[in-house]
Amino acid sequence: MANTQAICTSFKAELMGGFHNFSDANPARSAATRDTVMAALYLASATIDATTTAYSATGEVSGTNYTAGGTAVTMAVNPATSGTTAFWTPSASISWTSVTLSTSFDAVLLYNSTNADRAIAVYTFGAQTVTAGNFSLTMPANDASNALLRIA
Amino acid sequence: MPDEASTPLIWTIRGNLPVADLLYETHWVDDGAQLRLIETYRDGHEIVRQSVHVYIKPPAPAQS
Numbered sequence: 001m002a003n004t005q006a007i008c009t010s011f012k013a014e015l016m017g018g019f020h021n022f023s024d025a026n027p028a029r030s031a032a033t034r035d036t037v038m039a040a041l042y043l044a045s046a047t048i049d050a051t052t053t054a055y056s057a058t059g060e061v062s063g064t065n066y067t068a069g070g071t072a073v074t075m076a077v078n079p080a081t082s083g084t085t086a087f088w089t090p091s092a093s094i095s096w097t098s099v100t101l102s103t104s105f106d107a108v109l110l111y112n113s114t115n116a117d118r119a120i121a122v123y124t125f126g127a128q129t130v131t132a133g134n135f136s137l138t139m140p141a142n143d144a145s146n147a148l149l150r151i152a
Numbered sequence: 153m154p155d156e157a158s159t160p161l162i163w164t165i166r167g168n169l170p171v172a173d174l175l176y177e178t179h180w181v182d183d184g185a186q187l188r189l190i191e192t193y194r195d196g197h198e199i200v201r202q203s204v205h206v207y208i209k210p211p212a213p214a215q216s
């Protein structure tokens with residue numbers, strides 16, 4: 001079992017079905033509010049990858065000051081395009097403070113908690129543990145070449 | 153000599169400890185897809201606090 005970085009395959013089809021809203025200017029939605037995107041951490045022994053379709057507590061980390069389901073992602077910018085690429089990045093780092101996660105973890109799943117916890121993407125990093133400390137994920141620049149989520 | 157009220161403390165798995173009594177180390181790991189900074193506080197051989205900060209490098213886009 002292993003976690004693999006990927007944009008979830010189901011997410012690609014769901015985009016075409018209008019299941020996800022990252023924008024506060026979507027005329028198809030009755031309210032000008034973005035969906036809530038959550039970030040959940042997973043153990044190195046878990047299996048989340050392109051085939052993941054929704055958030056699951058199976059394989060998720062647990063420990064002091066970590067809330068099951070993860071934490072909300074800051075979404076203050078709308079998706080944009082440049083050339084033939086559409087892109088979007090969370091507008092702040094994703095972080096957990098004063099947590100103790102004693103079992104090795106190496107992946108984060110972004111998912112849409114507004115819409116049935118539908119999976120968006122998996123990002124992996126080196127396996128590690130955290131002891132009474134902080135864990136943060138700093139985002140790349142939000143542009144067509146570097147954004148966290150890009151569709152080319 | 154500073155009194156107890158002014159002694160800098162840091163939160164650890166053993167509660168608040170004087171930071172001056174701990175060994176602070178940093179370790180950088182660049183494994184291509186991300187860059188990690190690992191901060192460790194040790195009391196002797198025991199890790200009493202460890203924080204990890206990950207910079208996610210630009211991942212590959214979904215290609216049309």
